[in-house]
Amino acid sequence: SQPDWYMGWVEGAIRIVPNWEWHLGPTTWSWAIFLPGVGLMGLLFGLLAAWPFVEAWITGDKREHHILDRPRNAPTRTALGVAGMTCYAMFWIAGGNDIIATRYHLSLNAITIFMRVAVFVAPVIAFLVTRRLCLSLQRADRERALHGSEDGVIVRSREGGYSEAHVALPVDEQFTLTQHLQHEPLEIESGTDARGVRRKGGVSSLRARFSRWYLGHDIRKPSAGELADAAHHGAHELESSDDDEPAQLH
Incomplete structure (x- = not known):
């Protein structure tokens, strides 16, 4: 049965x-x-x-x-x-x-x-x-x-190398990839403060170990500064490729 x-x-x-x-x-x-x-x-x-x-x-x-x-x-x-x-x-x-x-x-x-x-x-x-x-x-x-994402165009440089250009993501897609809160593993806190007064709710070594195991492997999401640098670098590469006028293979 x-x-x-x-x-x-x-x-x-x-x-x-x-x-x-x-x-x-x-x-x-x-x-x-x-x-x-x-x-x-x-x-x-x-x-x-x-x-x-x-x-x-x-x-x-x-x-x-x-x-x-x-x-x-x-x-x-x-x-x-x-x-x-x-x-x-x-x-x-x-x-x-x-x-x-x-x-x-x-x-x-x-x-x-x-x-x-x-x-x-x-x-x-x-x-x-x-x-x-x-x-x-x-x-x-x-x-x-x-x-960003590949634009599907293979570019050949004057030296004979091949590469594929990237295009920046739309703002809404970039937000989707970076909007989540990045949690940090908890660190062990002393049981007393600078004046020797006992802390309430401090982080014990056991809790810190669990936190490192739970969050320590997460990949860091890009910061606002890293995104701005990447956008500037991508725009500079695009201008350079336009000036060089390399051959394109579709």
Whole structure:
């Protein structure tokens, strides 16, 4: 028998948890039912409810948020979300281990053992891959904001070299790439101020480590000065290319 789809992940957890039991007097406590059926669901909904407060503690960001962030601009948060979805998917797949075994003529025990490992390994792989993709997209956005987009025209210089000119981005597109708030990792603060008075709400070493892990990999977005320098440099290159009159290959 198969459960309803929305309970498939709990069913999968029950199927792959080892048969742990405690015998206390005349009673038997089956952890193979309690842990996935009660503990896992409590853990999921508890984490979902606590996450906004956990992230605010890590980042120090206490502002109200009414606009969604682009996933690439919050790489660690996005990676954690994908890891959670991957873990959910592994449990959900495990809920149909008997169907997989009969349809593909595989060992039910082998599938169960594989899913016991995959439910821990797959989310870690998903986290690493997702954060790496987000950081790569951040780098691409930074390069695009600074150097613009290719105009599709290959230019040959008098020396025989080939290059492709760039055109500046529209203001609205440049704003989209640079409008997000750049969070800085929190630094450890002394427990007392200059007068020896104990600080309230200082940053502990544990909180600073979490903050560096959460925000330390983010790619710096270009500043207003860097954007102005890039625009000036691009205009100068365009004037130079017009004066030299190089050959163009379309």
